[in-house]
Amino acid sequence: MGVITASGECAVTVAPARMYKALVVDAHNLVPKLKTQEVKSVDIVEGVAGEAGCVRLTNLADGNPVKYYKHRIDSVDKNKLCKYSLIEGDLLFDKIDKAMYTVQFEASSDGGCIIKNSTEVHVRDGQDLDEAIIKTAQNKETEYYKIVAAHLLANPDLYA
Numbered sequence: 001m002g003v004i005t006a007s008g009e010c011a012v013t014v015a016p017a018r019m020y021k022a023l024v025v026d027a028h029n030l031v032p033k034l035k036t037q038e039v040k041s042v043d044i045v046e047g048v049a050g051e052a053g054c055v056r057l058t059n060l061a062d063g064n065p066v067k068y069y070k071h072r073i074d075s076v077d078k079n080k081l082c083k084y085s086l087i088e089g090d091l092l093f094d095k096i097d098k099a100m101y102t103v104q105f106e107a108s109s110d111g112g113c114i115i116k117n118s119t120e121v122h123v124r125d126g127q128d129l130d131e132a133i134i135k136t137a138q139n140k141e142t143e144y145y146k147i148v149a150a151h152l153l154a155n156p157d158l159y160a
Contacts, residue, residue: 004131006138007118012149016105016113020080021159022148023103023115024073025050034147037061045070052076055087066091071101080105095127115145 012019022030028042028049040059047054054073060066069089076082086099103117119138123129152158 002123004121004123004129004134005119006131006135007116008138008142009117010115010142010145011108011112012115012145013110013112014149014152015111016080016107018152018159019113019115019145019148020082020105021050022152023105023145024076024082026159028056030148030151031058034151035144038064047073050076074100092121092129092133095124095129097122097124115142117141 026049028044031042032039038061040061042059043057045055045057050073052073052075055070056073057068057070059068067090069091070087071084072087074083074085081102081104083100083102085101092099099119099121101117101119103115106114106116108114117138119134121129121134
């Protein structure tokens with residue numbers, strides 16, 4: 001089938017540095033707090049949180065059809081750009097070779113930021129994967145950014 005791509009953009013009124021710290025550096029602590037119905041835990045199993053080479057294991061809540069997945073941060077840079085990959089899990093690995101993600105936190109004129117994200121899924125030869133699955137996941141990610149922004153606005157000292 002080839003490659004499926006999806007992208008999204010989300011404007012929030014929180015500074016890029018705070019959003020970056022919440023979503024990249026400290027995601028292993030913040031995600032289980034904000035997604036209590038979906039995520040049981042996020043553990044750093046390799047490397048240093050928020051740095052290239054860091055591997056995070058996400059264990060999903062009981063009753064979820066997906067039990068776990070692992071992401072590896074492939075690169076980060078001073079411009080608040082993070083690239084990471086899905087490297088393991090019971091999530092579509094019978095149909096895909098790899099999935100790669102990019103998230104960029106850009107300053108906006110109101111002091112907040114614009115978060116741009118993209119997903120690239122490489123589907124195995126001979127397999128079909130509904131593009132709607134990827135687009136739905138992409139939209140859920142964008143919605144999560146809004147939840148994090150609201151949490152940070154309600155807690156102005158967090159990641160300041």
